[in-house]
Amino acid sequence: MKTERRHDIDWxxxxxxxxxxxxxxxxxxxxxAMLIGFVRSDEFLEGLWKPMTMLNVWRxxxxxxxxxxxxxxxxxxxxxxQLLMERTKRILLPFAFGFVAITTLHMFIxxxxxxxxxxxxxxxxxxxxxxxxxxxxxxxxxLFLYLKRKENGRFRRWLSTIMSTPSGPLGITLFFVVEAxxxxxxxxxxxxxxxxxxxxxxxxxxFGFIFVYCGQSFWQTVLxxxxxxxxxxxxxxxxxxxxxxxxxxxxxxxxxxxSWIFGVFGMGYRYLNRPSKILSYLSKAAYPIYIIxxxxxxxxxxxxxxxxxxVLLKFIAITVFTMLLCYLFYEFILRRxxxxxxxxxxxxxxxxxxDPNFKAIPEKRIS
Numbered sequence: 001m002k003t004e005r006r007h008d009i010d011w012x013x014x015x016x017x018x019x020x021x022x023x024x025x026x027x028x029x030x031x032x033a034m035l036i037g038f039v040r041s042d043e044f045l046e047g048l049w050k051p052m053t054m055l056n057v058w059r060x061x062x063x064x065x066x067x068x069x070x071x072x073x074x075x076x077x078x079x080x081x082q083l084l085m086e087r088t089k090r091i092l093l094p095f096a097f098g099f100v101a102i103t104t105l106h107m108f109i110x111x112x113x114x115x116x117x118x119x120x121x122x123x124x125x126x127x128x129x130x131x132x133x134x135x136x137x138x139x140x141x142x143l144f145l146y147l148k149r150k151e152n153g154r155f156r157r158w159l160s161t162i163m164s165t166p167s168g169p170l171g172i173t174l175f176f177v178v179e180a181x182x183x184x185x186x187x188x189x190x191x192x193x194x195x196x197x198x199x200x201x202x203x204x205x206x207f208g209f210i211f212v213y214c215g216q217s218f219w220q221t222v223l224x225x226x227x228x229x230x231x232x233x234x235x236x237x238x239x240x241x242x243x244x245x246x247x248x249x250x251x252x253x254x255x256x257x258x259s260w261i262f263g264v265f266g267m268g269y270r271y272l273n274r275p276s277k278i279l280s281y282l283s284k285a286a287y288p289i290y291i292i293x294x295x296x297x298x299x300x301x302x303x304x305x306x307x308x309x310x311v312l313l314k315f316i317a318i319t320v321f322t323m324l325l326c327y328l329f330y331e332f333i334l335r336r337x338x339x340x341x342x343x344x345x346x347x348x349x350x351x352x353x354x355d356p357n358f359k360a361i362p363e364k365r366i367s
Contacts, residue, residue: 005275006073006273007275007276008269008272008273009069009070011272011279013070017063020059021293021322022319023052023056023059024293024297025297025318026048026052028305028315029046029311029314030045030048031044031046039110039114039301039302041301041311041314042305043311044311045311045315053240053246058260058264061200061201061204062204064200064205065207065211065261067136068136068204068205068206068208068211069208069212071087071144071208072209074087075144075145080141080145084141087137088134094127094291094342094343094344094345095127095131099123099124102291102292102294102295103124103126105295106294107123107125109302110298112302113301126290128192129201132197132202133201136205140202144209147209156213156215159213160214160215163214163217165221166229168218168221169211169222169229169262170258173258173259175203176203176204177251177254179196179199180249180251180254183195183250185250188250188254219269222262222265222266226265226267226270229260230260230267232255233263285330287345289327291344292330293322296325296329297318299321300321301318303321304318304321
């Protein structure tokens, strides 16, 4: 059976995690950084936050969508028992390990930087995302298994028809609008360890699965209408920026968020769906780097913030330090020491995985 690897989805996951690093570094230079447990610079780059307010409504939801897509591909060659075992190893194990051994490290750095008495406080930290994903797998797997058994049924054909028009993807945004109206988050982008983050992530995870389940129609639609979605998102962001000082009502931000995401999916499908050696390397490195990046980021802040240099140079130095040290830590420690690999979401051995996160799908399903 001829198959096609979805390289664009791999790329979007890598890009989203890269943006996450930049986003977290930018927080260090905001006056409210300490309120959410970040080391804070005494000098600020508040102008840096303006582009971040455009990213923060869609970067995390995008990862939830992509994670739901990944589960669809993973289900194609696994029984439900195999799937649960694989997700336990790749998600729950790194989450549990990170909860007690990784997030506590950057808290130690925070305490050291501010001369706070050292204390051990296990917490989810930035790994809350993994806990959510594992919960979604448990909650939605029975439904997904049912849909898999009915893959040639009328529901799938109906979905394919709905997603063949530009209003199809936008139509699912109604669920996100309702979520925002019901939950009423004080800040739309406040996802971490909130009911808003959990419910929005659940919707995105579910519809990520549905988008690939319904076949090629979704991808052809976002490809054809990508500029419509990006244009709508741009208008909504401009309205949010100039009228609401970047924090519009949640229902408007839900529409903006999904519009950006559908545009990004279309752009990715058009320009990124091709193999490369760089992607092959980065797609494996992204997950462990996500797990360790906060420790490295805090260490970089501790080194560079006290230095006598322009604040913009400090931002650049911390960015380079974080990316370089994450790469070195991954390349020379995490991927080479066998017992550490599964704790950071890697396979026990370095042999090529028989089941990458985004698995090939039959050509007849996408043509």
